[in-house]
Amino acid sequence: MAGVELFSHPALYTRYRAGLCSAAALALLLITALTYVPPLLVAYRSHGFWLKQSTYLEQPTVRFRYEVLLVATIGPSPGSFLAWSTFPAFNRLQEDRLRVPLLATREEDKNQDGKMDQLHFELELPLQPTEHVFGIQLILLFSYQLYRMSTFVMQSMAFLQFFSPVPGSGLYMNGDLKLNQRQLLNHCGLDTRYNVSVVNGTSPFASDYDLTNIIAAYWDRNVTTVFSDPSPVWMTGRATDTPFIINATIHYPVEVILYQPGFWEIIKFAWIQYVSILLIFLWVFGRIKMFLFQNQVLTTIPVSSVLPVSPVLSYKQHQS
Numbered sequence: 001m002a003g004v005e006l007f008s009h010p011a012l013y014t015r016y017r018a019g020l021c022s023a024a025a026l027a028l029l030l031i032t033a034l035t036y037v038p039p040l041l042v043a044y045r046s047h048g049f050w051l052k053q054s055t056y057l058e059q060p061t062v063r064f065r066y067e068v069l070l071v072a073t074i075g076p077s078p079g080s081f082l083a084w085s086t087f088p089a090f091n092r093l094q095e096d097r098l099r100v101p102l103l104a105t106r107e108e109d110k111n112q113d114g115k116m117d118q119l120h121f122e123l124e125l126p127l128q129p130t131e132h133v134f135g136i137q138l139i140l141l142f143s144y145q146l147y148r149m150s151t152f153v154m155q156s157m158a159f160l161q162f163f164s165p166v167p168g169s170g171l172y173m174n175g176d177l178k179l180n181q182r183q184l185l186n187h188c189g190l191d192t193r194y195n196v197s198v199v200n201g202t203s204p205f206a207s208d209y210d211l212t213n214i215i216a217a218y219w220d221r222n223v224t225t226v227f228s229d230p231s232p233v234w235m236t237g238r239a240t241d242t243p244f245i246i247n248a249t250i251h252y253p254v255e256v257i258l259y260q261p262g263f264w265e266i267i268k269f270a271w272i273q274y275v276s277i278l279l280i281f282l283w284v285f286g287r288i289k290m291f292l293f294q295n296q297v298l299t300t301i302p303v304s305s306v307l308p309v310s311p312v313l314s315y316k317q318h319q320s
Contacts, residue, residue, distance in 0.1 A: 028289075035285040039277040043270070051269040053184055054261045061145040062177060062252040064107055064119050065155070069199060071211065072099075072125055072244065073135035073163065082125065087201035090209045101125045102243070121248040129240040132167035136160065136246060137211060141198055142177065144225060149259050150186040154194035156225035157218060158250055162232045169238030170245035175230035176253050183222035185259040194221055 043049050069085040082099040085091060091098050102124040107116040121140065127133065138160040146152040158177055185191065198218055200208045207213055218224060227250065238244065261269075 031285055031289055035281050036278065039274055039281050042277050043273040046273075049270050049273060051261045051266045053258055054265065055256050055258055056148060057254055058146055058148045058257055059113075059115055059254045060179070060252060061115055061147070063116060063143045064105060064121075065141045065143055066105065067141035067197075067199070067201070068103070068123075069139040069209070069211075069214075070101065070123065070125070071137040072133050073137075074127075074131050074133055076134075082131075084125075085199075085201075085209075087199065087209070089202060089204055093204075093206050093209065099125060099127075115252070117252055119248075119250045119252075121246070121250065123246040124243040125246070126243045127238075132238075133244045134165070134167055135163035136171050138246065138248075139199065139211075139214065140248075140250070142225065144179075146185070146257060149257070150189050150191055152185055152191045152223075154192075154221075154223060155197055156194075157198045158225065158227040159215065160227055160230065160246075160248060162234060164234045166234075166236055167238070168234050168236050168244070169242065170235040170247065172233040172235065173227075173230040173246075173248040174251075175249075176228045176251045177225050178228040178253070179255045179257070180224045180226050181222070181258050185223070185257060187259050187262040187265070194223060 067086050069087070069090065070083060072082045074080050074082060079097070081097060083090075083094045083097055084099055084101055104122045106120045108118050108120065109115060110117045119140075123138075125133070140158045140160070142156050142158065144154050144156045156177075160173055162171055162173075199214055203209070
């Protein structure tokens with residue numbers, strides 16, 4: 001007759017067995033189920049059993065694309081502005097409002113790790129003696145890449161803007177080019193869906209260079225960069241023969257990247273949670289099982305196989 005081993009004690013050379021359909025076998029099945037199933041339910045109901053997202057640190061590979069779009073407000077009326085860009089089609093649309101500045105840029109790798117850490121940007125906008133700058137809107141375009149998990153490549157921008165009721169002689173800004181995510185990145189593979197220019201520099205239509213349309217289309221992306229904490233300093237007191245100077249320092253900081261974990265990472269995280277709770281249940285129900293079968297099995301469960309010189313055999317001989 002088929003049976004199941006209920007309890008064994010190697011030190012006493014003792015084993016207890018019972019039939020598969022006996023009450024003792026059903027009790028053993030219940031104890032086993034209560035040992036392994038509740039830890040799974042506790043781990044699952046305590047939230048975070050399946051890892052939905054994870055993070056890692058990476059300094060992106062950022063390079064300035066030497067593409068610029070500038071609009072300088074010189075009066076309150078709608079057409080009172082000067083403009084310039086590195087896009088010839090945009091410049092042709094400006095007619096007499098076009099003003100070509102002097103531009104100087106320098107990217108710096110401060111820690112010599114092969115990745116640029118910041119951009120020094122300086123622009124000198126020549127002005128007529130009667131012209132005064134009250135506001136600046138400036139778009140700088142970058143190539144932005146991540147490599148540690150998935151390979152993510154995109155073209156992004158930094159938007160610098162400041163207005164003042166007092167005419168200025170210059171604007172100084174110092175901030176970070178921060179990654180903004182509304183969607184998790186993949187844990188592997190190549191992602192180039194945003195590797196397209198933020199500004200359509202070949203378009204002959206003025207609407208494609210409207211800052212409202214550019215920013216609206218850019219923010220439709222799920223992954224973007226923003227110029228964060230610019231700390232603007234508006235300088236006044238410009239002499240009539242001096243240009244308006246824009247001086248900006250843009251840092252490329254280490255980012256906390258959000259990504260969708262892969263299958264094995266999800267299983268590893270879930271397994272750790274389950275086992276940590278299972279160990280407690282194994283200890284508790286191991287003690288319960290030992291108590292039940294050591295103290296009650298001799299009077300309630302028939303012994304079908306007992307090795308010689310066992311305490312059970314001595315007990316049965318004494319009863320006879």
